[in-house]
Amino acid sequence: MSRWWLAALVMVATSAPAPAGAYEFELLARSIGQAEELRSLRLLGPDLTLARRRFTQTLALHVWDIGRPHDEWWRLYDPKPRRGPRLSFQSYVRLDHDFGDYTGGDLFLGTRSVDAVDLVPELESDSMQLDVLYAFLAAEGLLDGKVDLYAGRQLGLESLDWYAFDGAAVRVRSPWHLAGEVFGGLQVRDASPVGSPTFEPDGTSSGECQEYLESGVPGSGAWRPIDLGRPDHNSRFRNDLDVCPQRDQLMPTFGGAIALDGASRVSARLSYRRTMSRTPDLIGPANRFDERDVGYYPDEIGQAPAWGTNQEHVSLEARAPIDLAGDRVQVTPYGAARYSLLHALVDEALAGTRVKLGAHSLEPELFYSFPTFDGDSIFNAFSVQPYVDGRLTYELSPRGAPWTGYARGWMRRFRIEDPGTAAPGADVDSGALAGGAQVGARWVMAPERVARVDLFHEGGYGGRRTGGFALVSWRVAAPLLVSTRLSVIDFAEDLRPELDATSLGAQVGATYRIHEGMATSVIAEETSSQIARSQLAVFFLLDLAFQPEL
Amino acid sequence: MNRPSWLLSALALVVVAALPALAGPGAPVVERAPVSPIVYPAQSIPLRFSHARHLALRGVDCASCHPGAAESRSSLDSLVPGEERCRVCHPIDRAQPERAAAPGTPPARCAACHPGMGAGQGASVARVIMPTARIKFDHRAHRRIGMGCRECHGDLAAERIDLATRDQLPDMGSCLRCHDGRRAPEQCTTCHLTRGGGRIITEFPDGRLAPSGSLRGNDAHGLAFRADHAAAARADTAYCESCHRRSECVDCHEGSMKPLDFHGNDYVSLHAIDARRGRPDCSACHRLQTFCVGCHSRTGVAADGKGSQFVPPSLGGAGRGYHPSGWVDFAGGAPVTGDGTRGENHHAFEAQRNIRQCAACHRESFCLTCHSAQPSSFRINPHPAGWRGSRRCQALLRGARRMCLRCHVEAIELSCERQGL
Numbered sequence: 008m009s010r011w012w013l014a015a016l017v018m019v020a021t022s023a024p025a026p027a028g029a030y031e032f033e034l035l036a037r038s039i040g041q042a043e044e045l046r047s048l049r050l051l052g053p054d055l056t057l058a059r060r061r062f063t064q065t066l067a068l069h070v071w072d073i074g075r076p077h078d079e080w081w082r083l084y085d086p087k088p089r090r091g092p093r094l095s096f097q098s099y100v101r102l103d104h105d106f107g108d109y110t111g112g113d114l115f116l117g118t119r120s121v122d123a124v125d126l127v128p129e130l131e132s133d134s135m136q137l138d139v140l141y142a143f144l145a146a147e148g149l150l151d152g153k154v155d156l157y158a159g160r161q162l163g164l165e166s167l168d169w170y171a172f173d174g175a176a177v178r179v180r181s182p183w184h185l186a187g188e189v190f191g192g193l194q195v196r197d198a199s200p201v202g203s204p205t206f207e208p209d210g211t212s213s214g215e216c217q218e219y220l221e222s223g224v225p226g227s228g229a230w231r232p233i234d235l236g237r238p239d240h241n242s243r244f245r246n247d248l249d250v251c252p253q254r255d256q257l258m259p260t261f262g263g264a265i266a267l268d269g270a271s272r273v274s275a276r277l278s279y280r281r282t283m284s285r286t287p288d289l290i291g292p293a294n295r296f297d298e299r300d301v302g303y304y305p306d307e308i309g310q311a312p313a314w315g316t317n318q319e320h321v322s323l324e325a326r327a328p329i330d331l332a333g334d335r336v337q338v339t340p341y342g343a344a345r346y347s348l349l350h351a352l353v354d355e356a357l358a359g360t361r362v363k364l365g366a367h368s369l370e371p372e373l374f375y376s377f378p379t380f381d382g383d384s385i386f387n388a389f390s391v392q393p394y395v396d397g398r399l400t401y402e403l404s405p406r407g408a409p410w411t412g413y414a415r416g417w418m419r420r421f422r423i424e425d426p427g428t429a430a431p432g433a434d435v436d437s438g439a440l441a442g443g444a445q446v447g448a449r450w451v452m453a454p455e456r457v458a459r460v461d462l463f464h465e466g467g468y469g470g471r472r473t474g475g476f477a478l479v480s481w482r483v484a485a486p487l488l489v490s491t492r493l494s495v496i497d498f499a500e501d502l503r504p505e506l507d508a509t510s511l512g513a514q515v516g517a518t519y520r521i522h523e524g525m526a527t528s529v530i531a532e533e534t535s536s537q538i539a540r541s542q543l544a545v546f547f548l549l550d551l552a553f554q555p556e557l
Numbered sequence: 558m559n560r561p562s563w564l565l566s567a568l569a570l571v572v573v574a575a576l577p578a579l580a581g582p583g584a585p586v587v588e589r590a591p592v593s594p595i596v597y598p599a600q601s602i603p604l605r606f607s608h609a610r611h612l613a614l615r616g617v618d619c620a621s622c623h624p625g626a627a628e629s630r631s632s633l634d635s636l637v638p639g640e641e642r643c644r645v646c647h648p649i650d651r652a653q654p655e656r657a658a659a660p661g662t663p664p665a666r667c668a669a670c671h672p673g674m675g676a677g678q679g680a681s682v683a684r685v686i687m688p689t690a691r692i693k694f695d696h697r698a699h700r701r702i703g704m705g706c707r708e709c710h711g712d713l714a715a716e717r718i719d720l721a722t723r724d725q726l727p728d729m730g731s732c733l734r735c736h737d738g739r740r741a742p743e744q745c746t747t748c749h750l751t752r753g754g755g756r757i758i759t760e761f762p763d764g765r766l767a768p769s770g771s772l773r774g775n776d777a778h779g780l781a782f783r784a785d786h787a788a789a790a791r792a793d794t795a796y797c798e799s800c801h802r803r804s805e806c807v808d809c810h811e812g813s814m815k816p817l818d819f820h821g822n823d824y825v826s827l828h829a830i831d832a833r834r835g836r837p838d839c840s841a842c843h844r845l846q847t848f849c850v851g852c853h854s855r856t857g858v859a860a861d862g863k864g865s866q867f868v869p870p871s872l873g874g875a876g877r878g879y880h881p882s883g884w885v886d887f888a889g890g891a892p893v894t895g896d897g898t899r900g901e902n903h904h905a906f907e908a909q910r911n912i913r914q915c916a917a918c919h920r921e922s923f924c925l926t927c928h929s930a931q932p933s934s935f936r937i938n939p940h941p942a943g944w945r946g947s948r949r950c951q952a953l954l955r956g957a958r959r960m961c962l963r964c965h966v967e968a969i970e971l972s973c974e975r976q977g978l
Contacts, residue, residue, distance in 0.1 A: 031753060032753070033752070033753065033754070035802075035804065037808075039813070039814050041814065041815065045825065045852075045856060046825065046856065047855075047856045047857055048856055048857040048858055057855070057856065063813045063814065065804070065808070065813070067802065067804045069753075069754060069802070071753045071754040071755075072753070095754060097803065099803065099804045099807060101811075101813060103813055109855060114855075123855060126854075127851055127854045127855045128851075129846075129847050129848070129850055129851025129852075129854065130851050130855060132847055132848075132851070133851075138811075140804070140807050140811065141803060141807075162803055162806070162807070164790065164791065164794045164806075165791075169810065169841075184738075197847070203811060204844060204847045205810075205811050205842075205843075205844050205847070205848075207844060207847065209840060209844050209845050209846055209916075210845075210846060210916060210921075211846060211921065212846045212847075212850060212920040212921060212922075213846075213847070214850075214854075214920055215920050215921075215922040217922060219962075219966075227932065227966075228966065229931055229932065229933050230922075230925070230931060230933075230963065253959070269738040269739075269743065270738060271737040271738045271739070271743060272733075272737075272743075272772060272773060272774075274773075274792050274793045274796075276792075286959060304959060304962045305962055305966040308968055310958070310962055310966065310968065310971060311958075311959065311962060312958045312959065315956070315957055315958065315959040315960075316956035316957060317957075319956060324791060324792055325792075326773065326774065326775070326792040326793070328772070328773060328774035334730065337770070337771065337774060338774075339773070339774025339775050341774070341775055341788055341792060343788070343791055343792070348952065348956070349952060349953065349956045349957060350949055350952060350953060351948040351949045351951070351952035351953075352948075352949060357787075357788055359775070359788060361770070361774050361775045361777075363770055363771075363774070363777075368770065368777065368779070370775065372788070376835070378911065378912050378913050380916070382953075382956055382957035382959070382960060383957065383959055383960055384846075384916075384921060384960065385921045385924065385925060385960055385963050385964070386912055386915070386916050386921065386924075387953060387957065387960060388928075388939055388940060388953075388960070388964075389908055389912045389915070389924065389928070389939050390912045391909050391912075391940075391941040392909045392910065394835065394910070394911060396836070400781055400785070402777070402779045402780065402781060404769075404777070404779055406591040407591055407594075411779060411780055412780070413779060413780045413781045415781060417836075419834060419835075419836055421834075421910035421911060422909070422910065423905075423906050423909045423910060424909050424941050424942070425941075425942065428898055428899050428905070429898060429899060429900075429901065429906075430898040430899060430900050430901075431898070433898075433899070433900050433901040434901045435899075435901045435906055439910060441834050441836070447780050447781075448780075449780055454763065454764075459780075465830070468833070468834060468910070469829075469830045469831075469833040469834040470829075470830040470833070472827065472830055476818075476821065478818075492817075492818070492821065494821055494822045496822055496823075496827060498826070498827055498830065500829055500830055502833075502879075502880065502881055502902075503829075503879070503881075506826065506829070508826065510822050510823040510826065510827070512821060512822035512823065514817060514821065530817060532817060532821065534822050534823040536823055536826065538823070538826050539823060539825075539826065542823060542825075544815075546814070546815075546817070548814075
């Protein structure tokens with residue numbers, strides 16, 4: 008079934024009228040239109056810009072208390088506690104398509120015109136992309152509130168990680184303020200049915216996939232682009248040429264966690280997660296070549312494993328607000344670290360403390376990152392040094408005052424492996440630094456008028472950027488909110504001297520509330536700089552929410 | 558980083574650290590924190606009344622005027638005494654607004670409690686506006702476990718409170734002294750108004766309810782929170798879902814709509830600086846090898862051999878090239894390794910600093926053109942010193958052998974033994 012038909016079927020099915028149960032469901036629909044011009048640097052042909060004409064339709068359906076339509080435990084102002092098992096269903100579907108020539112246009116390969124998506128397979132994700140971002144059934148509060156069950160496509164956000172999987176999860180609470188979690192299923196990836204490519208572990212491409220061709224002498228073969236001959240179809244919405252069997256494999260994932268539960272404001276969680284995939288077999292019919300065809304990877308002597316690990320992490324995180332000096336001072340230390348068993352190193356870590364004294368808050372943070380990728384990505388081999396970040400944020404939020412403010416400073420250090428490899432006289436910084444500061448304030452002039460200003464300067468590794476934003480929003484009438492935003496940014500990239508410019512930008516937007524739960528917004532942005540004299544972008548949003556009445 | 562930028566950044570850090578001192582002393586510390594104006598909407602109480610004086614009278618306590626409080630089960634209940642309650646002691650007569658009370662008895666004049674109701678000042682009484690508090694509250698349940706009025710509302714007599722306002726209603730901090738998950742439930746929905754599904758209602762006509770930071774510490778939704786909420790969100794997802802739908806996370810982090818406050822102005826020109834630093838973390842919303850590579854390939858920024866004129870002369874192209882001279886040294890179609898040293902613009906240094914910036918433009922096969930042990934490659938070793946024998950080599954070979962096979966085929970190469978090839 009083509010994506011068009013599948014898209015239509017799902018949208019119709021999920022937008023069918025719901026049974027009349029006034030307080031058991033919520034339906035949110037958003038229609039988003041985006042139009043902008045993107046500079047193309049190919050300089051081929053008459054067009055110097057690529058049009059993006061993107062339309063996105065989202066639909067979220069949340070249904071609660073299935074089977075208990077009259078259990079309005081959550082009724083406003085009714086403090087009756089929530090008891091008994093609760094059955095719910097939550098889903099979020101999105102259809103996204105770019106009508107512009109960015110996705111649907113042509114590219115010239117020599118003198119031949121080719122569908123852009125055939126040369127750049129990544130554009131498939133902008134072409135009739137139908138994603139079920141989540142859709143799961145939840146049974147919570149089973150066994151006297153001790154057990155929660157979830158089944159379907161679910162989002163997971165664990166320490167320093169964000170993923171989705173199709174499967175089941177169970178959470179069990181113990182009387183000792185500890186909860187255990189176990190989950191298992193298939194990781195959502197680009198090849199998953201109606202799966203979003205964003206959840207694919209990063210580091211592998213859908214373009215230029217290669218297979219290993221053996222030669223007569225074991226070990227002397229070579230990787231070559233997969234050639235299945237001319238395709239028997241030609242779609243402008245899909246890549247007709249690239250074949251990536253490894254990215255089409257199912258990705259079983261499983262894991263578990265132990266977490267503090269109901270331990271007041273303290274939170275702590277230790278989790279484990281592993282994702283793996285099978286090694287592809289033969290591509291197409293066996294023995295496509297003169298030599299013995301042993302599959303996608305070199306396997307003359309059994310080198311290729313049957314399975315490979317894509318991700319394997321152990322994560323630990325904790326946070327503990329502490330009230331001191333008779334609650335006048337609040338100190339909240341927090342930290343998280345993730346150990347990649349696949350790479351045998353700590354690849355992400357974060358530690359910080361927020362100190363709050365009255366209206367003042369100060370938050371120093373340290374962040375560490377060692378880039379890691381999907382286990383199938385060769386970028387893992389090129390990642391040799393971590394970078395370390397220090398940040399300090401100050402916030403001032405006087406209660407009752409019409410204004411709030413913040414200031415932030417940060418510094419990040421990048422290292423190289425061996426400065427000794429630099430040529431004599433070469434100015435190579437073994438510990439390159441980037442840093443900057445930002446200050447901002449918001450002023451509520453009147454309930455219907457708000458202004459905000461942000462100023463910043465950044466320098467060092469990567470380049471320089473100095474500028475600011477000023478925003479004013481004004482509720483002209485009860486249903487109409489108008490806002491404008493001006494920005495000035497002077498920037499210079501350190502690798503490309505010609506990327507040195509001052510950019511001026513102006514945004515004007517309006518949101519009109521049509522009815523309860525219905526609003527429409529329009530935003531236009533025009534920017535101008537020495538690099539691009541004029542760039543206009545227009546955004547349109549229709550927001551429809553059908554929610555239980557208050 | 559040159560010295561002026563270095564110093565400027567260091568100075569910025571110092572200034573930020575010193576700001577609290579520059580801002581002066583902290584907010585005055587009071588026994589009771591100001592209550593949320595969203596939970597307790599603004600009131601208008603044009604009355605003259607002294608709780609302290611009434612409570613000092615013999616036989617008068619809270620229940621004398623608020624008899625329904627002890628059995629109230631909802632904050633919808635009106636517990637503020639009406640005129641009939643005042644009449645118990647005050648000989649009010651609406652027909653005689655200026656009626657003088659006998660000496661030693663409570664005043665009866667309207668103006669005694671309603672300012673502006675004196676002679677010649679008009680005959681209308683300004684309305685008392687006390688909007689319903691936007692919380693669930695069960696007075697009876699609290700009374701039944703032995704709690705007294707003053708534990709939540711304070712000792713109005715000792716504090717010499719005349720007119721009680723929303724400032725005498727309990728703030729969240731005082732609730733949390735008992736609602737800690739042990740003595741009393743700690744779920745947000747215990748007190749906060751919710752929709753179906755248990756999500757807290759945060760949007761109200763007069764503002765938005767948002768965490769102040771008093772509960773979890775780093776959850777305060779200040780000005781910097783939108784751009785830097787990762788630590789708070791990672792620590793307790795369920796807590797975020799008390800107010801936010803999952804679709805809200807997806808709307809931003811799945812990148813279907815460009816957030817103009819985050820990527821405003823000419824971000825196409827500006828983003829390279831962010832990407833090279835990896836700050837903010839592009840991968841929080843974008844997949845490098847899909848979103849970034851796709852756009853860079855389509856717009857010709859990446860030298861992928863697919864029609865781009867940005868193939869630099871050093872790679873045999875006629876284009877200008879994104880990278881500076883000396884990025885890759887080629888001669889006669891092969892990279893120059895010479896004595897093994899590299900110029901300051903050599904791409905190896907950039908790759909080591911942040912390989913993610915490379916992965917945002919180049920597909921894997923591009924790098925393998927040179928960095929592979931395959932005969933067709935230039936066989937330039939990308940591994941760091943001491944790779945063989947390292948735990949990382951062993952772990953990757955054990956779990957990600959397929960990646961190793963992209964460059965190494967022979968059994969002797971597929972080893973982390975120090976004495977290997």
